[in-house]
Amino acid sequence: MNAPARTQRAGPAGDGPAAAACSAAEPLRERGQHAVFCGLTSIIWLHRKMQDAFFLIVGSRTCAHLMQSAAGVMIFSEPRFATAIIDERDLAGMADLNEELDGVVARLVARRPDIRLLVLVGSCPSEVIKLDLGRAAQRLDSQHAPERRVISYSGSGIETTFTEGEDNFLTALVAEMPGEPAGAAPSLVVAGALADVVEDQMLRIFHGLGIARVAFLPARRSTALPAVGPNTRFLLAQPYLGATASALSARGAQRIAAPMPLGEEGTTAWLRAAAEAFGVADDRFDAITAPGRERARRAVARFRDRLEGRRVFLFPDSQLEPALARFLARETGAEIVEIGSPFLHRRHTEPEFALLPAGIAVSEGQDVDRQIERCRAARPDLVICGMGLANPFEAEGLTTKWSIEFVFSPIHGYEQAGDLAELLARPFVRRAALKVEV
Amino acid sequence: MQLTVWTYEGPPHVGAMRVATAMHGLHYVLHAPQGDTYADLLFTMIERRKARPPVTYTTFKARDLGGDTAELFKRACREAAERFRPQAMLVGASCTAELLQDDPGGLSKALGLDIPVVPLELPSYQKKENWGAAETFYRLVRGFAGGRERPQREAAAPKRCNILGPTALGFRNRDDLVEVRKLLDAIGVPVNVVAPLGASPHDLTRLPEADFNIVLYPEIAEPAARWLTREYGQPAVDTVPIGVGATRDFVMQVAELAGVDPAPALDGADERLSWYSRSIDSNYLTGKRVFIFGDATHAVAAARIARDELGFRVCGLGTYAREQARQVRAAAAEHGVEPLITDDHLDVEAAIVASQPELVLGTQMERHVAKRLRVPCAVISAPVHVQDFPARHSPQMGHEGANVIFDSWVHPLMMGLEEHLLGMFREDFEFNDQADASHLAALETAAPAAAPPADGAEERAPAWTSDAESELKKIPFFVRGRARRNTELFAAERGLNPITVETLYDAKAHFGR
Secondary structure, eight states, X not given: OOOOOSSOOOOSTTSGGGGGGOOSSSOEEEESOXXXXXXXXXXXXXXXXXXXXXXXXXXXXXXXXXXXXXXXTTOOSOOSEEEEEOOHHXXXXXXXXHHHHHHHHHHHHHHOTTOSEEEEEEOHHHHHTTOOHHHHHHHHHHHHTTTOEEEEEEOOTTTOBTTHHHHXXXXXXXXXXXXXOTTOOOEEEEESOOOHHHHHHHHHHHHHHTOOOEEEESOSSGGGOOOBSTTEEEEESSTTOHHHHHHHHXXXXXXXXXXXXXXHHHHHHHHHHHHHHTTOOHHHHHHHHHHHHHHHHHHHHHHHHHHTTOEEEEOSSSSOHHHHHHHHHHHSOOXXXXXXXXXXXXXXXXXXXXXXXTTOEEEEEEOHHHXXXXXHXXXXXXXXXXXXXXXXXXXXXOOEEETTHHHHSOOBSGGGHHHHHHHHHHHHHHHHHOOOOO | OEEESSOSSOOXXXXXXXXXXXXXXXXXXXXXXXXXXXXXXXXXXXXXXXXXXXXXXXXXXXXXXXXXXXXXXXXXXXXXXXXXXXXXXXEEEOXXXXXXXXXXXXXXXXXXXXXXXEEOOXXXXXXXXXXXXXXXXXXXXHHHHTTOOOOOOOTTSOOOEEEEOOOTTOTTHHHHHHHHXXXXXXXXXXXXXXXXXXXXXXXXXXXXXXXXXXXXXXXXXXXXXXHHHHHHOOOEEOOOXXXXXXXXXXXXXXXXXXXXXXHHHHTTOOOOHHHXXXXXXXXXXXXXXXXXXXXXXXXXXXXXXXIIITOOEEEEEEESOGGGHHHHHHHHHXXXXXXXXXXXXXXXXXXXXXXXXXXXXXXXXXXXXXXHHTOOEEEOSOSOOGGGSOSSOOOSBHHHHHHHHHHHHHTTSOOHHHHHHHHHOTTOTTSXXXXXXXXXXXXXXXXXXXXXXXXXXXXXOOOBOHHHHHHHTTSOHHHHHHHHHHHHHHHHHHTOOSBXXXXXXXXXXXXXX
C-alpha cells in the first residue's frame, strides 16, 4: 500500500467506521477515485462465450495494453478480439477515421474470414472524439451482408465499469433478436453470460419443470439469437444487466424478479420465480429441485467451518457483491463488514438485500483511498478485491480473494454452490496450509 | 489506425508509472478515466510488488465531461499531496485526458503546492511506454539535478559513478543491478546514486556529484545521461554488460574512466559460459539458426552472444523500438541479415516462419509463436510477464548474467547425442511428428490462422513424388520444414518438377549446412 495517510481527514459521511451507518436503502455514495476495470474487460469472457463473434475495440494503445495485461496472462491461443489503435494522424484529421476503420476491418476479415458477428466496441477516446461507431457499424453491416453482421456498443471507462460492458453488449444484441411471432407460446430468456456447463444444467432443470422454450443470452452463436416479444419472460442470471433488462422490457418481454442463482438458496429462489411465472405446480418444483438442493447444501456444508463467523469486506468490482455477500452471510455464516459495488440497481438488487441482515454497511461507487482506510480499520478476515489491491493487502497481513475470479469461474446454480464456497474458503485453507511467513 | 492484437509496449504514461513506482517520495497524479487504473496490477500482480504504485487517478466519468474535469484534477492533486506527503509530484494525462486538453501542468502550478511539481507531456497517440519512461526520467533529472554546482573533489578521491536506467517492471532490472554493483565493487568504484530504482527526488539532486554515469538501459536513461554530459561534463558508459564480451568491454570502459585496474573484476570471475561453450559437448550448438527480437539493447546484445559466444548463426534480428532502430540496423548489417523494425507482432511471426530458426530468442509474444511452431525459445526482453520475475536470482548482466543466458538459451535445445540418435532412428514410434506433446494437441487444428501467406514460392512449389515425400519424412521433424523449403527452392530455381529423391539429396548437397 501507499504510505498510510498522515492526516485523518474529517470528510463528509463515509470516513472510517462512520460508513457502518449506511445501508442498502441509504448507501454511502462515493465519487472519488475508482479502481475498477472499464467495460472493455468484459470482452475477455464474451469473446470465448460467443464463438463466431469478434470484438474490435476502437481505442488507444492503453485499451490494447489493458486487454493484454488483464487477459494476456490467461490466453494462449489467438484471441477473438483486437484493438484498432487511433493514432495521431487520425486525430489531426490527416486520415479519415471512417476510411481507416474500414481498412482495419478489411484486414481483420481477410485474416479471420470465420467471423459472423463483428462487434465494434467504443472506448474512452472514441467517445471523447465522438466517433459515431453506431453509424460506422451500420455502414459496415451493409457492406458485409450477408456474410456477417456488424454491431456496436460502448465499453468505455467513462460510461461503464467492468461488467457493464457485457450489459451494453447484450443490449446491442437485444436489438438484433428477432421478434416472436404473434401468439407465440410463452418462452423464457436467461440473460447474462454463464459457463456452458451451467447453462446445460439449468436447461435440464427448466425442462424438468416443464418450461420447454428456454434460451440464453448471449447465445453461443450469433446466428442463434432467441426471439423476443410480449410472451417472453426473462430472468437475469447476472446482476449487472440494467440496460439489457430495459431493452428486453422495451421489446415487450417481462422481467421475473429474483435474487441471483448463487448458492442453494439463491438458485432455488431464482428457479422458483421462474416456476411461478410459468405456473409450475409446487410438488413438481420440489421434486425436480430437491436433488440439486440437497447436493448444494451438502457441498457448501463442507466449507462452512472455514467461513463461519469470518468477517468479509467486499470492494466494488463486478456488481455481484450483494449476491456474494448474501450467499456468504446466509449459507456459510460469514459476517459482512462492507458491501462495495460500483453501482447498485435498486430494483434488481432488492431481492438480495431483502435476504441480507440489516445494518450491513453498503457503499456505491468508490473513493479507493478512503475505502482502504475503512478496510484497514475494520481488519476483516477476508478482503474480496481487485487485482491491483490484493497483493498490497496480503503484504499488510490481510487475507484476500480476487473478485475477478467470481466472474471467471462457474459459480451459478446448485452444482456450483460448493465450488463457490470452496473459492471463498480457499484463502483460509491456503493460509492454514502454508508454514511460511512474509 | 492500426490493427493490434498484442502490443509490445504500453502507452507512455505506463512508462512514467514505471519510473514513479521505482522511486521513493514521488507521487504521480494522472488525469485518466477509471479503466486506466488497470495499470496498478502490472506492478502488484505481474511484478508482485507489495505496495500500490504511488499513482492517483482522477477517474473522470462521462458526466464530468460536461462539467469541470479541471477542477477534478486539481482536487486530486491537493488530496494526493495531503494524503501521501511526497517530496515531489509528477502530473500528467493519459490518452483520454490528453484529448480534454485540461493542461495538468498549468493547473497544478496554479495550486501553489508546497512541493515541486514536474509536469509531463507524453503524447499518447504518438509515443509508447519506453519513450514515456525515458522522458519522465529526463524531466525528473533536469528538474532536480539542474542548476547545481558540481562539488570540487580531491584529485586523489576515488572516482564515483551513477547507475541510470533500472525501473519498476523492468526486465530483470532487479538482478542486473546486483551484478553491476558486484563488478563495480570488485574494481573499487563507488556508486553515488542509482536511479530511478530506489532513488528519491532528493537523491536526484546529488547526481552531479558523480564523475561519470553508467547507462544501464539506454531505452530509459539515454536522454537523461546525455543531458548530464552536456550540463556537468559527466561522461557516460554506454556499453551494456550483457554477455561475456560485453561485460569485459564494460569493465574496461569503467576502469578507464575511473582510473582503476580492471583485473579484479575479470580475473577468476565465476563466469562459466566460456568454458561450457568451449566444452566438447557444445559442438552441436555450432551454426544453429537463431531468430532474435526484442528491445534494441537486449536484441543487439543477444546477437553478439549468439554468434561470438555460443557459435550460433543469427538468421533474423529485429526490434519493436523504433527509437533505437539505428543500432539494430547496424548490428543486423554486421550479422548479414535484414533488420526487422516493427511493432506489429504479426510481421514478426511471418519473419520467424520465413527464416526457419532452430531457436527463437524473443519476448513473450515470440514465445507464443515459437510454441505454436514447435521451435525452442528463450525470452530475452520485455514486455514482461509474471515469469520474468523469477524467485531466484536471474540476471542478464555481468558474469552471472552470462551463466544464466547459457542455461536459458541452451536448455530448450535438444542435447547433442540425443539429436544424433533421433537422426539415426527416425521412425521411433514414440518420438515423431505424430506424437506431439499433449498440451499442443489443440494447436494442430487452430494453428495457422496466423501463418503468413506463402511468399509465392508455395503456390509455384513443384510436386513431390511419393518416394521423395516418404524420404523427406525420414528427416527429423524439427528440421523437416527447412529441408522441404530448401528443396522446393532448389527445384524451383532449376525448373525441376516433380521433386524426386535425387532432387532432395541434390538440394541437401547444395545447401549443406
